[in-house]
Amino acid sequence: MSKRDIQFDQNGLLRHFLTIDGLPRQTLTDILDTAENFSTVGTQQAKKVPLLRGKTLVNLFFEPSTRTRTTFELAAKRLSADVLNINIQASSTSKGESLLDMLRNLEAMHCDMFIVRHNTSGAAHFIAEHVAPHISVINAGDGRHAHPTQGMLDMFTIRRHKQDFTKLRVAIVGDILHSRVARSEIHALNILGVPEVRVIGPHTLIPREASSLGVHVYHDMKEGLRDVDVIIMLRLQRERMLGAMLPSEDEYFIQYGLTRKKLALAKPDAIVMHPGPINRGVEIESAVADGPQSVILEQVTNGLAVRMAVMSMVLGRKQEA
């Protein structure tokens, strides 16, 4: 069995959700459709459905995160699962326990799913390759590699506003090099049939072989934003920029910050997205972030539905089998 198949079980159903790269369009559409069904749960009086009652989910976060961890936790609780949060900075790998030993211990507690965030690319794949057969793994971000639930919630948001992916022009702006969100979005957009995906940023923040991912590369933001339907701004990781990547945040804002003036170059009904948290005045102007074209807070809400969808598909699978 090739490594690519690791995400599916022997019946061809999604067992792990590690990357969007290589998934069939149908799987992506299924996730979006399932998420659509869940999107009303949060507005009901009783905000819970009993789909994952009796299941135990472990949030295994090797990197600090508030937003992603909370939405996973909330999504799991809405599905009636039990949730365990493990913050590894304070835990045993810092005492020299290997990642694998730690997994074995958690498995021994009869958990059903690991939701993993780790600062090394490939960590979720590694864990998925080594867990017991009854356990599923969801990648909540590994190094620069992938953040597939974020990618899917962005697709969900786009579909709600734009319906047909095959008529869109989408621009992703900023630090593509270090961004797992960008990689997951690029794969999803290509698989869903978006004819033109653009990435915009300085040479220092765009991988040399970016075009091999199926994108058009722009270094001039004004050119890159022209006539796009969707603008996805990426967070500038200030701590990573120290040194030779960028001269200053000011200069970055002038070149690549999204202002009302630059936004006017896109289609009049273009939507503005951002995976958060926002650096106001660094990658985006407040007037745009809070403006009528911004769907940034919707993304957060949609994150819940999409994560519920993925969890229920991956764990619900066993009841069908």
Place this chain on the structure above:
Amino acid sequence: MYIEIINGHLIDPRNQVDGPTNVYIQDEQVIAIGKAPAGFKADRTIDASGNIVCPGLVDLSARLREPGQEHKGTIASETRAAAASGITSLCIPPDTNPVIDTPAVVELIHRRNLDAGNCHAYTLGALTKGLDGEHLSEMAHLKDAGCVGVSNIINCINNPQVLRRALEYAASVDLTVFFYPLDNGLANGGIAHEGAVATRLGIPGIPEAAETHAVANFLMLVEQTGARVHFCRLSTARAVQMIGRSKFEGHDITADVAAHQLHLTEMDLGFFNSQCNVRPPLRTQRDRDELRAAVADNRIEVICSDHQPHDIDAKLAPFGDTEPGMSALETLLPLSLRLVSEKKLSMSNMIEHLSTTPAEILNIDAGHLSVGAIADICIFDPNAHWVLSSETMISRGKNSPFLDWELQGRVTHTLLAGNLVHELK
């Protein structure tokens, strides 16, 4: 002890022998080639029908992990794997723990190796003390203790002035400098070739320029100092072309490539295969093709194993957290033979790359089977097919991306100074 090797096809590039020829051995020496000396009576006859007989292989780079990392391998365990792979001489880089920068460490290694008795082991001394890249090591002492060259391995020397003085000093004690072209600043903590695969997997990349920049700068110093240098483990087409040009201009330089670089590319990383975490990284198909072409036209004179055995845990982690290197002694000959069966290389030229030329670069009396030569001999069946498995690997390190590959060519006998140190059962 009198041994005869009969019915074999002898290939000895140094003496331009390539045909059915018998070899006669007395004690540790070859005493006749072709016809038995008058009155020769063999105590032992090795029938090499269908097999190639050649000088024992000389591996320019094998880490045995002793002293310092005996949980990964020992001199005894790894030289046993070498003997089973037809390797009779190997060269140990200086990054043991402690580093090979004093005669005491050299002597320790040589003594342990004599006790093991599987293989001749040679050492490279550290070019700078503790490989710190700043202070010259006591090269004359190291040479007296038995070091055959000096190297700073992948610990790059950042100050060109230090590098210049190190080259000049090595030249004055007549030691070859083994140079690993990798600019740490440009590599910037990368762990895979900066290309399409690293971009897709989000793995920090090592650009081609990390190698070409180091080669270009180093060539300028070599041309000025006149030092004798050997380039280790080339991985890029452009570096090969630069070195080819410098050779053409008459500079005294040589180069090697690790056998795996002639077969694998960045694509073999798949979805984070940690067995493919190596330095220099696996590069593109274009690079691999140029490396093969350079081996064929002798711009690269040597194929080595770059053996780096690891314990199981070293590879059991997410890709970027694993240790680089592969256990490679046992695949050196089969991977080289694959080039012969693909008609990229003649059998004789392959043996030059694996034995004759590396012996010349180390300046040791090996790599040929003249009358009077030490009887270091490798006999292999070039048509035997076998599958590499972790159960049957002899090295303590089972870390190979070639596990489960069907390999062609198997060593049947290895003689070390006339002693049969390996016989395939």
